[in-house]
Amino acid sequence: MEWLLSMPKVELHAHLNGSIRDSTLLELARLLGEKGVIVFSDVEHVIMKNDRSLHEVFKLFDLIHILTTDHKTVTRITKEVVEDFASENVVYLELRTTPKRNDSIGMSKRSYMEAVVEGLRAVSAVDIDFAPHNIDGNPVNDMIMNDICNGTTRKKIYVRLLLSIDRRETTEAAMETVKLALEMRDFGVLGIDLSGNPIVGEWSTFLPALEFARAQGLQITLHCGEVPNNKEVNSMLDFLPQRVGHACFFQEEEWKKLKSSKIPVEICLTSNIRTNTIASIDIHHFANLYNANHPLVLCTDDSGVFSTTLSKEYHLAASTFGLGKWEMFQLAKTAVGFIFADDGVKQDLEGIFDLAAKKLD
Ligand code: 6MZ
Numbered sequence: 001m002e003w004l005l006s007m008p009k010v011e012l013h014a015h016l017n018g019s020i021r022d023s024t025l026l027e028l029a030r031l032l033g034e035k036g037v038i039v040f041s042d043v044e045h046v047i048m049k050n051d052r053s054l055h056e057v058f059k060l061f062d063l064i065h066i067l068t069t070d071h072k073t074v075t076r077i078t079k080e081v082v083e084d085f086a087s088e089n090v091v092y093l094e095l096r097t098t099p100k101r102n103d104s105i106g107m108s109k110r111s112y113m114e115a116v117v118e119g120l121r122a123v124s125a126v127d128i129d130f131a132p133h134n135i136d137g138n139p140v141n142d143m144i145m146n147d148i149c150n151g152t153t154r155k156k157i158y159v160r161l162l163l164s165i166d167r168r169e170t171t172e173a174a175m176e177t178v179k180l181a182l183e184m185r186d187f188g189v190l191g192i193d194l195s196g197n198p199i200v201g202e203w204s205t206f207l208p209a210l211e212f213a214r215a216q217g218l219q220i221t222l223h224c225g226e227v228p229n230n231k232e233v234n235s236m237l238d239f240l241p242q243r244v245g246h247a248c249f250f251q252e253e254e255w256k257k258l259k260s261s262k263i264p265v266e267i268c269l270t271s272n273i274r275t276n277t278i279a280s281i282d283i284h285h286f287a288n289l290y291n292a293n294h295p296l297v298l299c300t301d302d303s304g305v306f307s308t309t310l311s312k313e314y315h316l317a318a319s320t321f322g323l324g325k326w327e328m329f330q331l332a333k334t335a336v337g338f339i340f341a342d343d344g345v346k347q348d349l350e351g352i353f354d355l356a357a358k359k360l361d
Pocket of ligand 1 (some may be wrong): 057
């Protein structure tokens with residue numbers, strides 16, 4: 001476990017509100033309990049519960065959103081989530097979140113995202129590069145140069161953002177999110193994710209917004225096949241997104257399509273087992289894809305909700321499928337090829353992995 005922790009890692013499928021520390025959620029629940037907004041004792045066991053069905057997970061998200069959705073808290077959780085990933089040597093994080101509108105507290109999708117960016121700015125425990133250029137137009141890398149000049153070496157993390165469309169949303173709401181993503185490109189927004197309760201909503205509702213996003217040069221990742229839905233999985237694969245998440249309920253024909261298209265898969269082992277979308281870890285499709293040399297990346301999905309970390313996901317894969325240090329290192333390194341950030345970031349990350357390779361043994 002120690003070497004998996006110290007190994008550089010790339011996280012490409014992490015939902016902001018699913019990655020919150022339990023201690024923070026409990027603190028927020030206690031505060032809202034004191035204000036009489038919720039009954040703390042009712043929600044405490046819901047937060048601490050470990051085994052949840054997929055249905056229960058989405059009920060928990062509704063609760064989490066009650067606890068977190070004000071600007072100050074969004075800023076706080078963003079800062080904490082980034083620092084938590086960096087603390088276990090995640091060197092590149094693509095963090096996704098659903099921009100939320102809440103008229104009663106004066107929150108628009110844009111002000112929600114500004115609070116997220118504020119959280120990135122507030123990161124202090126590690127060095128962060130979250131945008132191609134900082135607001136003054138100077139490369140953020142200056143910050144790292146300063147550190148080198150000062151003789152200090154601190155952990156550094158690249159963070160980029162994906163805006164999620166929730167499957168509960170209308171075409172117009174999805175379009176609003178895509179337009180916001182375009183406006184926020186200078187703040188490190190690289191693409192769009194389609195997520196939310198997989199039994200809700202229709203692919204045709206989101207397609208116009210996703211097609212618009214693609215035409216404008218945004219990159220796209222889709223939650224695909226998290227529940228059985230043959231027709232949707234086929235339509236999603238025909239759309240040729242840059243990546244897909246989960247890929248649990250695929251049939252013969254869809255595996256063929258996926259493999260021939262070489263679309264990288266974001267694999268979330270613990271999430272799939274906890275929500276019972278895969279019956280047991282030894283039959284997880286990771287093995288099949290890995291053996292077929294199909295592009296894949298291990299991810300946490302919701303490290304808070306599923307009490308996991310990226311190191312734990314690597315450990316689970318290594319111990320279940322009998323993979324050694326070198327194989328796990330290669331797995332982490334190949335993920336650099338599937339990031340949505342530009343070639344400059346890719347080169348920096350490759351340099352980090354090359355350095356780490358020398359220390360491997
Ligand atoms: C589908 C998921 C998910 O966006 O509020 N989300 N969507 N499948 C999953 N597998 C378990 N886990 C999380 O983060 C929480 C939101 O991410 C999506 C859901 O829409 C959830 O409400 P944000 O930061």
